[in-house]
Structures are given as C-alpha cells and as structure tokens.
Amino acid sequence: MIPMTEVRDGFKFRGGSLPLDFAATLAARLRAEPRELLATPRDLGRWFVAAGLTEKAVRVAEHDLVGARELREALYELARARARGKAGSDADRRIVNRHAAAETPVPQLEENGLRWTHVAATSLLALLARAGIDLLSGAMRDRIRQCSGEGCAILFVDTSRSGHRKWCSMAGCGNKAKVATFRERNRGD
Numbered sequence: 204m205i206p207m208t209e210v211r212d213g214f215k216f217r218g219g220s221l222p223l224d225f226a227a228t229l230a231a232r233l234r235a236e237p238r239e240l241l242a243t244p245r246d247l248g249r250w251f252v253a254a255g256l257t258e259k260a261v262r263v264a265e266h267d268l269v270g271a272r273e274l275r276e277a278l279y280e281l282a283r284a285r286a287r288g289k290a291g292s293d294a295d296r297r298i299v300n301r302h303a304a305a306e307t308p309v310p311q312l313e314e315n316g317l318r319w320t321h322v323a324a325t326s327l328l329a330l331l332a333r334a335g336i337d338l339l340s341g342a343m344r345d346r347i348r349q350c351s352g353e354g355c356a357i358l359f360v361d362t363s364r365s366g367h368r369k370w371c372s373m374a375g376c377g378n379k380a381k382v383a384t385f386r387e388r389n390r391g392d
C-alpha cells in the first residue's frame with residue numbers, strides 16, 4: 204500500500220476527492236503550456252495505483268487513455284463550474300454518465316478474504332465517474348473550490364469547519380502565499 208500523502212509517484216492528491224485529483228493530472232492548466240501527466244497508457248496505470256484504486260497495475264490501452272482524458276476534462280469542467288455556482292454543460296454530463304454506466308470492479312468473498320474481479324481500466328474509470336457524480340450531486344458540491352494560489356488550478360473539497368479554506372495545500376500554495384505576503388510587508392524596510 205502506498206501511504207496516503209499529498210504527492211504519490213509524481214501525482215498530486217490534494218483535492219480530498221479522487222475525481223478532483225484526477226483532474227489535476229493535467230498540471231499547470233492556467234499556464235500557456237499545461238503539463239500532461241497522463242502522457243502514456245502506462246502513466247494512467249501508475250495513477251490508478253497511486254490513487255489506491257488498485258494494488259496491481261492494470262493493462263491500459265491507447266483508447267483507454269483517450270477515454271480517461273475525456274472523462275478527466277468533463278469532471279474538471281463540471282467541478283470548476285460548480286465552484287462558481289454553475290451547473291456546467293450537458294455535453295460534459297453525458298460524458299461522465301456514459302463512463303459511470305460501465306461495469307465497476309466487483310468484490311468477491313473468498314476463503315482468504317476479499318478479492319476484486321473485473322478490475323480493468325474501463326471499470327476503474329467507471330468508479331471515478333461515479334465518484335464524480337456523488338461529489339457533484341451530493342452535500343459537498345457547494346464546497347468545491349479552486350485554489351487561490353497564484354497560477355494554481357487545483358480544485359479541492361473544502362472540508363474545513365468555517366468553509367473558508369483557500370489553498371489546495373497549506374504546505375504548498377498556502378506557504379508560498381505566506382512567504383509572498385511576508386516579502387510584501389518587508390519591502391523597502
């Protein structure tokens with residue numbers, strides 16, 4: 204098992220929700236040249252493991268990668284719209300719904316405990332799509348935020364009691380902002 208830290212195998216997990224962490228696999232979205240972290244089918248396989256969706260890497264084909272990116276962008280657009288109090292587009296909802304309708308992994312009880320069957324790229328994407336539907340239709344949908352960090356496009360679920368969390372990560376963007384404020388204050392002293 205990979206420990207549940209904020210960065211795993213080069214991928215960021217700051218969203219408090221897998222669909223939002225999945226959206227973060229297109230890094231630096233606000234820059235002129237975003238960075239594609241799912242560049243190859245193997246990258247998607249690595250993300251599934253880093254996300255804790257499967258322990259063993261699954262086989263990922265080129266068309267799975269195309270589908271994954273399509274689902275990722277739909278989840279990102281819908282979550283970003285929600286963060287602004289909007290519903291997002293029907294086209295994006297159709298993409299998420301289509302992925303969610305696919306078969307998911309199946310738990311089977313065996314002599315030695317639990318064994319998952321039907322673990323494949325499409326079924327793991329179906330899990331992600333369903334988690335996205337849960338998030339975008341549930342009680343936390345009004346707690347989806349975009350990080351206030353400069354140039355940071357990461358979306359996260361604000362689980363703070365006050366509901367005023369600003370940063371995707373206190374150690375990352377929160378700390379950078381603190382340092383910037385400190386510099387600002389001490390300029391010209």
Ligand SMILES: [Zn+2]
Nearest residue numbers: 350355371376
């Ligand atoms: Zn951030």
